[in-house]
Amino acid sequence: MAEQMSDDDERQQSPPSDLDFTSNKARTCIVTGSVSGHTEFQSPYPDQVLENVLENVLHFLTSRRDRNSASLVCKSWYRVEALTRSELFIGNCYAVSPTRATARFTRVRALHLKGRPRFADFNLMPPDWGAHFNPWVLAFAKACPWLEKVYLKRMSVTDDDLATLAESFLGFKELVLVCCDGFGTSGLAIFVSKCRQLKVLDLIESEVSDDETDWISCFPEGESHLESLIFDCVECPINFEALERLVARSPSLKKLRLNRYVSIGQLYRLMVQAPQLTHLGTGSFSPSEIAGQGDQEPDYVTAFAACKSLVCLSGFREIIPDYLPAIYPICANLTSLNFSYANITAEQLKPIISNCHKLQVFWVLDSICDEGLQAVAATCKELRELRVFPVDAREDSDGPVSEVGFQAISEGCRKLQSILYFCQRMTNAAVIAMSRNCPDLVVFRLCIMGRHRPDHVTGEPMDDGFGAIVMNCKKLTRLAVSGLLTDKAFDYIGRYGKLVRTLSVAFAGDSDMALKYVLEGCPQLQKLEIRDSPFGDAALCSGLHHYYNMRFLWMSSCRLTHQGCQQIARAMPRLVVEVIRSPDEEEMDDCVQTLYMYRSLEGPRNDAPKFVTIL
Amino acid sequence: MSSENGKRLLETDAGCLNFEATELTLGLPGEPRVTSDGGAKLGSKRGFSETVDLKLGDNSQEVKLGHSLQEAAKSPASKTQVVGWPPVRGFAKRGKKSCKYVKVAVDGAPYLRKVDLEIYNSYQQLLTSLEDMFSCFTIRNYLNEKQIDQVNGIEYMPTYEDKDGDWMLVGDVPWQMFVESCKRLRLMKSSEAVGLGLKTAPKYSSTN
Numbered sequence: 001m002a003e004q005m006s007d008d009d010e011r012q013q014s015p016p017s018d019l020d021f022t023s024n025k026a027r028t029c030i031v032t033g034s035v036s037g038h039t040e041f042q043s044p045y046p047d048q049v050l051e052n053v054l055e056n057v058l059h060f061l062t063s064r065r066d067r068n069s070a071s072l073v074c075k076s077w078y079r080v081e082a083l084t085r086s087e088l089f090i091g092n093c094y095a096v097s098p099t100r101a102t103a104r105f106t107r108v109r110a111l112h113l114k115g116r117p118r119f120a121d122f123n124l125m126p127p128d129w130g131a132h133f134n135p136w137v138l139a140f141a142k143a144c145p146w147l148e149k150v151y152l153k154r155m156s157v158t159d160d161d162l163a164t165l166a167e168s169f170l171g172f173k174e175l176v177l178v179c180c181d182g183f184g185t186s187g188l189a190i191f192v193s194k195c196r197q198l199k200v201l202d203l204i205e206s207e208v209s210d211d212e213t214d215w216i217s218c219f220p221e222g223e224s225h226l227e228s229l230i231f232d233c234v235e236c237p238i239n240f241e242a243l244e245r246l247v248a249r250s251p252s253l254k255k256l257r258l259n260r261y262v263s264i265g266q267l268y269r270l271m272v273q274a275p276q277l278t279h280l281g282t283g284s285f286s287p288s289e290i291a292g293q294g295d296q297e298p299d300y301v302t303a304f305a306a307c308k309s310l311v312c313l314s315g316f317r318e319i320i321p322d323y324l325p326a327i328y329p330i331c332a333n334l335t336s337l338n339f340s341y342a343n344i345t346a347e348q349l350k351p352i353i354s355n356c357h358k359l360q361v362f363w364v365l366d367s368i369c370d371e372g373l374q375a376v377a378a379t380c381k382e383l384r385e386l387r388v389f390p391v392d393a394r395e396d397s398d399g400p401v402s403e404v405g406f407q408a409i410s411e412g413c414r415k416l417q418s419i420l421y422f423c424q425r426m427t428n429a430a431v432i433a434m435s436r437n438c439p440d441l442v443v444f445r446l447c448i449m450g451r452h453r454p455d456h457v458t459g460e461p462m463d464d465g466f467g468a469i470v471m472n473c474k475k476l477t478r479l480a481v482s483g484l485l486t487d488k489a490f491d492y493i494g495r496y497g498k499l500v501r502t503l504s505v506a507f508a509g510d511s512d513m514a515l516k517y518v519l520e521g522c523p524q525l526q527k528l529e530i531r532d533s534p535f536g537d538a539a540l541c542s543g544l545h546h547y548y549n550m551r552f553l554w555m556s557s558c559r560l561t562h563q564g565c566q567q568i569a570r571a572m573p574r575l576v577v578e579v580i581r582s583p584d585e586e587e588m589d590d591c592v593q594t595l596y597m598y599r600s601l602e603g604p605r606n607d608a609p610k611f612v613t614i615l
Numbered sequence: 616m617s618s619e620n621g622k623r624l625l626e627t628d629a630g631c632l633n634f635e636a637t638e639l640t641l642g643l644p645g646e647p648r649v650t651s652d653g654g655a656k657l658g659s660k661r662g663f664s665e666t667v668d669l670k671l672g673d674n675s676q677e678v679k680l681g682h683s684l685q686e687a688a689k690s691p692a693s694k695t696q697v698v699g700w701p702p703v704r705g706f707a708k709r710g711k712k713s714c715k716y717v718k719v720a721v722d723g724a725p726y727l728r729k730v731d732l733e734i735y736n737s738y739q740q741l742l743t744s745l746e747d748m749f750s751c752f753t754i755r756n757y758l759n760e761k762q763i764d765q766v767n768g769i770e771y772m773p774t775y776e777d778k779d780g781d782w783m784l785v786g787d788v789p790w791q792m793f794v795e796s797c798k799r800l801r802l803m804k805s806s807e808a809v810g811l812g813l814k815t816a817p818k819y820s821s822t823n
Contacts, residue, residue, distance in 0.1 A: 122699030179704075205704065210716075393703040422701060449701045506700070531699075 051080055058084045083107055090114070091551050093131055093155065094576065095600045098139030109148050110174075111140065115155035117554050117596060118504075119529050121179060124556055124594070126583050128609055133157040133180075141168035149174040149200075156180065159187030166194035173225075174200035184209035185236060193218040199252075202230040210236035217242040228255035232281045232315060237261040247273045254309075257281025260317035263288035268298040275306040282315030285323060285342075300326035314338035314363075321348045331355035338363040340389050346372035354379050363387040366401040366422065373405030377412025385418040385443075395450045399424025403431075403456075410434035418443035425456040426483060431465030435472035444469050445480035451507040451532075454484040461485055467492035470500070477524070480504035490514035494521020502527040512539035519543035529554040537564025540595075544568070547575055552598040560592040562615075568597070569615035576600045577615040578608070715794060721749050721771070721802040732794045738786055742773060745802065770805040 058081055061067050071081040087110040090096060102108075115131025133155045140147050147169045157180050165172065172195050185208065192198065192215060216239045219226075224246065231238075238261055247253060247270050254277060258267065262283030271277070300323065304310070310330045319342040334356050339349070340363040349364075349372045356362075359380045364372070366388055376383070386409060388401060401423050407430040409416070416438040426448050434441075446466075454461055462483035470476060470493050477499050481489065485508035493500065494517035501524050509515070515535040518525065519542050528550065536559035547553065547568075562579065569577040580594040604614040715732045728748055735741045773785035777796040785793070785800070 119699070119702075121704050122702045124699045390701065390703060393701050395697075395701070422703070447701055451697070451700070506702070532697075 047076070051076060054080045055084055062087075064089050086110060087112065092598050092600075093136070094602070094605050095551075095598060097602045098136045100601065102139045102143035106144065107146065108140075108144050109146060110151070111136070111147060111149070112151040113155060114153045116179075117529065117552055118154070119531065119554055119556065120154065124531065125580060125596075126609075126611055128156075129580070129612065130605065130607055130609070131155045132182075132607060133161045137161050137164045137168070145169060146171065148172055149176075151176040151178075152180055153178040154180065156182035157187075158182050159184060159190065162187035162191040163194075166191045171197050173197055174202075176200065176202040176204070177206045178202075178204045179206060181207040184211040185213040185215045185234075186211040189213045189215035189218040193220065196220055197225055199225050200228040201226070202228055202255075203233055204230060205233050208234045208236070212236070214239045214242065216246060219246050222249070224250045225252060226250040227252045228279075229253065230255060230257040230281065232257040232259050232283075232317070234259045240266050244269055244273065250274075251276075253277065255279035255312075257314060258283035260284045264300070264320075264323055265298060268300055268303050271303040271307060276309060277307055278309045279312040280307070280310055280315070282313070282317075284318040285316045286318045286320040301329060305329035308333075310334070312336040312361075316342035319344065321345075324348060324352060327352065328355065332357060334359055336361040339368075340365055340387065343367045343391055345369070346375065350375045356380060358382055361385045363389070365389050365391050366399070367391050369400040370402055370405035370408070373401060374408040374412075377408040380413060381415070383409075383413040383416055386413070386416065387420040388422060389420075390422040390449065393422070393449070397424070397449075399449075403427040403429070406430045407433050410437040414438060415440060417441060420445040420447075420480075422447045422449060424449055425453070426462065426465070427455045427457045428460060428462060428465040428468075429455075429457070431462070432468040435465075435468035439473060440475060441469070441473040442475050443478040444473065444476060445478070445504070446482055447480065448483040452484045461489070463489040463492065467496075470496040474499075476500060478502040481508055482506060483508075486510050487514040487517070490517040494518050497522050499524050501525060503529070505530040505533055507532045509533045509535065512536055512542075515539035516542040519546055525549075526551045528552075530556070530558060532557040534559055537561055537567070540564055540568060544571055547572055547597070548599050550599065552596065554594070554596050555592075556594040558592075558595075560595055561590045562592060563590060565592055565595055565597075566615050574599055574601070576604055579613045579615060581611050581613075583609075583611045715797075717775075717797055717799050719745065719748070719800040719802070722804045724749065730800070732797060737790055738793075742785075745773070745800075749802065771802040772805050773800065774803050775800045 054077065058067075058070060058077075061070060061081075061084075064087075067081055067085055071078045082104045083106065085105050086108060088101065088105050088108045089112040090101065091114050093113050093115045113133070113136060116125065116129065119125065120129065131154060133152060141164060145168065148171050150165065151174075155177075157177060162183055165175070175191070175195075175198075188208070192201065219242075226246070229246075229250075236259075238259065240262065243262075244266075247256070253274055256270070256274065256277055257279065258270070258281050260283060262270075264283070264285050264287055266288070267283050267285070271280070304326055307330060311333055313327065313330070313334055313336070316339060321342075321344055324344070328351070331352055332355050335358055337356060337359055338361075343365055344367060346368050349368045353359075353372075353375050357379060360382050362376060362380065362383060362385070364376075364387070368375075373388070376386075388405075390397075391400075392398070401421075402425050403423075406421060406423070406426065409419075410430070410433050414437055416434075417440050419434075419438075419441070420443075423446075426446065431446065448462070455465070462481075463486055466479075466481050466485070466489050470479070476497065479493070479497065479500055479502070481493075481504070487510045490509060490513070493503070497503075497518075498521075500522050503518065503522070503525060505528075512535055514533070515530070516539055518528070519539070523546075525546065526549070531554075535555065540555075540560060541564070543553070565577055565579055569575065575597055576599075577595070577597045579592050580596060582593065608614055716729045717732060719728045719730055730741070730744065730748075732741070735744065774782050775785050775793070775797045776782055776799045778798060782801075787793075788796070
């Protein structure tokens with residue numbers, strides 16, 4: 001019927017308003033409508049009917065892997081998939097240009113971009129290397145005005161970019177910046193003042209410069225749609241009164257993570273306004289002034305008890321442990337607890353953790369010692385993710401945690417899926433034990449902080465421990481190794497690490513063989529980051545068959561030469577091969593300080609700084 | 616990352632000054648400018664409080680290159696720190712207080728600097744660092760105004776604005792309390808400081 005026809009046409013031109021990438025209930029009726037035999041239906045374009053059907057079906061495809069597969073079936077599928085993709089994920093912002101992305105995917109609602117490689121976080125890459133958000137925001141502003149959500153990781157975002165974001169997308173709802181930099185409080189001020197529909201503003205581990213602008217006051221007056229406000233990484237004071245008013249007029253607020261400039265007294269006032277919170281970052285968790293002893297302390301315990309929905313707790317940026325008992329009422333509900341800024345002892349931890357039976361995610365400092373970890377193991381039977389960070393991140397400092405705590409965790413927390421553990425000493429036995437006790441491990445990152453440190457009991461390399469991990473943990477996709485490791489460890493990884501996608505190597509291996517084992521043995525390898533290991537050009541060449549399947553390869557302070565890298569560049573035209581040196585160094589010899597290479601549809605980027613040479 | 620931080624916070628119209636020498640670094644005075652992971656660079660735990668060694672005004676108020684550099688600088692880690700190792704993110708300074716940046720103005724200087732009070736443990740360290748930072752300027756003035764005697768240089772009184780907006784002499788209160796309450800620093804020419812309304816009598820005697 002003609003009416004039906006024109007309905008469908010309309011839908012193809014404007015974006016469906018209810019479109020989201022998890023479900024699309026409104027569309028099902030159309031599927032039945034056009035397919036269930038309306039015999040008087042006169043369609044001059046049967047293909048169009050098929051395309052409509054396809055469109056409706058493809059809306060249900062959410063996994064990007066499935067979508068990529070679907071787009072390869074034929075031109076028609078490619079086209080329709082592109083039209084129906086609402087969330088666009090680009091794991092390396094230089095793999096594809098903004099123009100190309102917006103040309104293909106015109107109806108994108110959510111953009112997820114990643115920039116710098118992870119080792120840039122550890123000062124291994126000079127600043128101003130790249131990963132600028134600017135060309136992206138400009139391209140999307142022109143081509144995809146329905147963009148509502150932007151998630152960026154390790155990108156440089158300027159104040160102007162934030163302004164453009166707020167001004168170009170009328171319905172903009174969510175901004176999440178993880179490990180980003182380049183902007184300041186002025187940019188935030190402009191952004192929040194213009195985004196009237198803002199639901200989510202999450203600033204996570206980002207560097208925000210203090211332009212002394214009161215951005216909290218810039219949220220528009222009247223009821224706000226805010227559901228999540230995370231600014232615990234913002235290292236500048238905020239206008240508390242304005243924040244309090246904002247929280248009071250945000251009835252949908254579920255996630256609030258405060259920075260360390262919010263005192264515990266101020267926290268109390270906010271909690272009283274927002275007992276509906278599910279995620280809370282407590283700010284400093286200490287009083288603002290040393291003086292004022294005579295003043296009555298608010299009833300923190302009651303405030304916490306009133307937050308019946310609280311499941312995720314973090315903050316404690318300048319904790320005074322005397323106040324810890326305030327959180328007792330909610331321990332039993334917690335599924336996630338982040339104490340990684342709280343320098344507390346085992347004794348201070350125990351009364352808390354012994355009540356956290358439902359805990360699944362726990363981040364903590366090694367100040368709790370092996371004893372603290374034993375307490376965790378005794379109670380947290382549902383633990384899925386554990387991260388233990390060092391208070392004193394140096395190679396030769398005392399190690400409050402060791403294989404003892406590590407093994408205790410493996411014995412108590414059998415459902416463990418992800419572990420990040422910094423320590424000074426470890427044994428193969430403990431690592432082997434974990435490989436057996438925790439077969440569900442997907443992420444295993446062990447950082448023995450002393451370089452080349454062997455098993456401290458046997459004096460042996462840590463090969464067998466990591467070997468056991470790849471052998472026994474059949475679901476492992478991410479691995480970070482450390483300690484004294486010979487080529488044997490990498491032989492194990494190549495042989496058994498069939499699902500490994502991300503591998504981090506530092507100060508390990510004896511020869512090129514190690515890298516060869518990995519490049520030849522791990523078919524799923526996508527991200528490989530290596531530093532200070534004796535791998536040279538020959539090893540690099542052994543991966544030619546695989547580099548197009550990878551997102552990137554990083555090698556710094558290894559044994560690569562310009563010649564070797566040049567060979568790769570010549571052999572693989574779709575690979576961008578960047579040689580990065582320190583800005584103050586002249587190009588002296590043939591040695592390559594840092595190699596960063598990645599597949600790309602665009603060829604060499606045009607925004608590379610002087611210290612980057614693209615071969 | 617650390618050096619990047621330093622650069623960004625510098626408010627300067629450096630002009631013909633020797634930029635390298637006066638460059639703000641996030642480190643104790645005397646330490647080399649190694650780019651290293653923030654946590655590692657700043658050395659071991661800094662929680663202890665030193666008794667304030669109020670030798671500030673023993674001989675004079677002058678801000679000159681410190682004799683006390685050895686005392687002031689905490690001994691660096693025994694091993695050379697490797698860049699970016701262990702891989703703990705620099706700006707996630709866990710378990711330790713993060714930066715407390717305050718602006719430092721020097722009378723007569725055309726630019727402001729910022730210092731992070733958190734990296735010092737005592738007045739001694741702070742003042743030595745300020746001497747380093749502004750030594751160039753001091754020397755310049757000394758060259759221009761030949762009547763200043765070689766030993767003393769120009770005399771400056773270190774003052775600060777506290778939370779209540781009052782201007783106080785640096786050294787009045789215990790170090791930690793000073794760090795908490797200091798909003799900005801000003802190295803005032805001694806001649807101008809005479810009229811300064813002081814909340815409490817300074818613990819050290821004025822000079823000369």
